[in-house]
Amino acid sequence: MMKFIKTKLSLALMTSAIISAPFAIADDTSFNSEIKKALADSKVGISFRARYEGVDEDGVNGASDIEAAALTIKSRLTLQTGDYKHWSIGLEVDNVTAVIDNYNDLTNSYNGSDSIVIDPEGTDVNQAFLQFNTQKVKLTAGRQRILHNNQRFIGGVGWRQNEQTYDGYRIQYAVNDAVSLDYSFVHNANRIFEENSKKSNNLSGAFHFANAGYKINKAHTLSAFAYVLDFNKAHAMSSNTYGALYQGNFGAIKVNLSAATQSDAGDNPLSYDASYYNAEIGTELGKITLLGGLEVLGSDEGKAAFSTPFATLHKFQGFADKFLGTGSSTGMANGVEDTYITVKTTLNGVKLAATFHDLASNEGHIDYGTEVDLIAAYSLKKDYDLLIKFASYSADELSNDTHKLWIQVATKF
Template sequence: MNANLHPRLRQVSAAILLAALGSPAMAEEEVLPEYTFMDAIKTGKNLTSFRLRYEYVDQDGLQPATFANGSPNPTANQALDNANAMTMRSLVGWQTAPYHNWSFAAQLTNVSKLQDDFNDGTNPVRVNGASNESDKINYAKVVDPDYTDVNQLFVDWTGIKNTKVRLGRQIVNLDNVRFIGDIAFRQNTQVFDGLSILNKSIPDTEIFYAHFDRVRQIFTTHRSGDLDILNTRYRISPTEFLVGYAYLSDFDNLGFGNAWFGTGTANYAASQSNKTFGVRLDGTHPFTPNYRAHYTAEYAKQDNYRGGDSRIDAHYYKLGGGFGIDNFNMRVDQELLSSNNNTFAFQTPFGTNHLFQGWVDKFLVTPREGIKDTFVTATYRYGDFLFFADYHVIDSDNDFYTVGSGTNRNGSRYGTEWNAAVTWNIDKNWMTKFEYGKFSEGDQFGLGPNTTSNAAGTRGRFRDTEKLWLTAMYTF
């Protein structure tokens, strides 16, 4: 029996051995399906989202004068009507997965007005940083014009290790988006046309360089010029960073001439080209899994560049810190955008300025007297809910004229503002948000002396304003 069994075992063992030896040979001969461009499309990234928003604005103030056939609009100097804006933003797009180191992305945007009781600010002529939709001038402003365009259209190349080159229309957000951002809060985002390079070859370091020759602003206006960006970010720890940056802007006109330099044709035509160099230390230092400290120290200098107006000479700082315990965080900060003797103040024309000096957007352009904003912020996360609140005391860097003050600069308090929000992340696709902001006027800001009889100066005031937003967003 054993004699008969052993040969069979040898036969079985030989068969298993031949099968084992034969398997690699068969695998080598097997032809794997080629990864095609269609596969790259199928496995790409969805860039599609839909955002429905209701915005309400109650703003003290008077309707500005408009002129027809040489006569002022009879409704001028009447109180502004409250704005009620219901808008839908649709972003539809796709980015392919890399294929032979190349990736392609295209995204369309459409903003549609569902309730049109607001002034969308689409008049391209901007005086003192303001514009008005001519047939809605009686309403408070909500800068969400209806619009359809290519939002992003770019190609990525990753043929060099640790490097990504992107060419085309693109969204850019750097650091806390104070200087470079897409202004994502508004329904029409800010996008840049040109070339960007991101390199991560040096350990713990990201170097971002970009050259853009066109920017589309949230007013849907396209501006041409040259913007060079260099941003170097060093990771001290997983949550702490040291950043150095240079932003060189050669744009004769970004649409804010009067607001930057003062009233008058000469100021409107003044070149806005400027350069900004800065350094930022920012982070959160954990002491235990439950306790942490937050801190920020940042400084930047802004000067004229390539024929820019000689008055462009100002500096910026932000200092602050706070603490976190479990899901609660609180901090106190001060941000200064300085004034050059009341002739120019530090500007951030490519930043997401909605996030700074409060959400009511009184200071999207820095007044020539500068801004010193001291504020406290608190957040609390509970499950899928995030609660937010802050309070701002907003002063000038240099004293300003007040309405009726004659030739005396005796004002320094623009006002105060508080904001609150609740965000509910329902699931990975759905988000809803409630936001509220209230700005209360301090000293009555005037654009120049003797503003009691100066209608333009009276309109310079930063008047009491309340805003409310309800947002629902679905992201694929």
């Protein structure tokens, strides 16, 4: 691990020296001033994130309890060149190293005797793109991060040590101060799994991500989106999704509303139609923020449910990750209804949050279970971010009782 860190630091220092050093051998006739400015404006970043994740799960049908202990370190080197005639290059390389590896990351080297923690070891190119950027238009080609709205449909799964990024082409266009358009054609999603994982580490196909935003005024925004997904191999995930998201601020009351419809597409062997909706309302009472909501991933008579294969799923339906998929093969084709309430506050600089989830099926009136999630976050002199998270899922008619604890330290240079 130390060898890797030293290598990254050496590379970063060398790159920074190359970028910032004066070009003694060159004069103004050999280097265009714009090129020199682009080099001078280039940036190198290094970040580290160490995280302990402990898991304790009750056995199912008389089986023994299973546990996991994972201490992993993500090291990231980022290079972003300055603009040359609006063109720039971005490169990002990640390494994940396990200091304690008593966990199942779904690679073929694990037999499943430990609980699952999807933080596989390895080094990979997280981003590598060419970008053209003006005040109104941004074009990006290559491997890149794509995040839409609240990441319920298109996200980066940034919580996991190995991030999800996309290979493709993206155009973002600011029509005016109020209207923005965003379209991506993606042919491959680089997922959080390792190459030799029991699950595919990527998903290929023809994927169209479209989002249009309208800023009504400072207090109200509206987005419309369309996601047309045709998978090369995972045909049961192929779908067409169309919907809208509204976010409004009515003084002390904040409202978030979202609705979408989904149907089968491509070579999906199932024929189905399902709906999604989410309604949230929040308010502030002094130093306390209250938020309540209902999110529904609907089902088509139990044969298939609304799915979001490219979402940052850890953000939704509980941190214990019991509801990562609602497809016909996951056992949750009856859909999910999540009724939740969140309480937030800050005490002596520590951000605190607690959320309670009541989870049930959309079809068949099945009580899945309940979950409590707790968060404490603190920034130390803006150099280090400290985080403690806890999730406790109490199973009723789905899965098993599960408790998870995370302790995380992150820093960047």
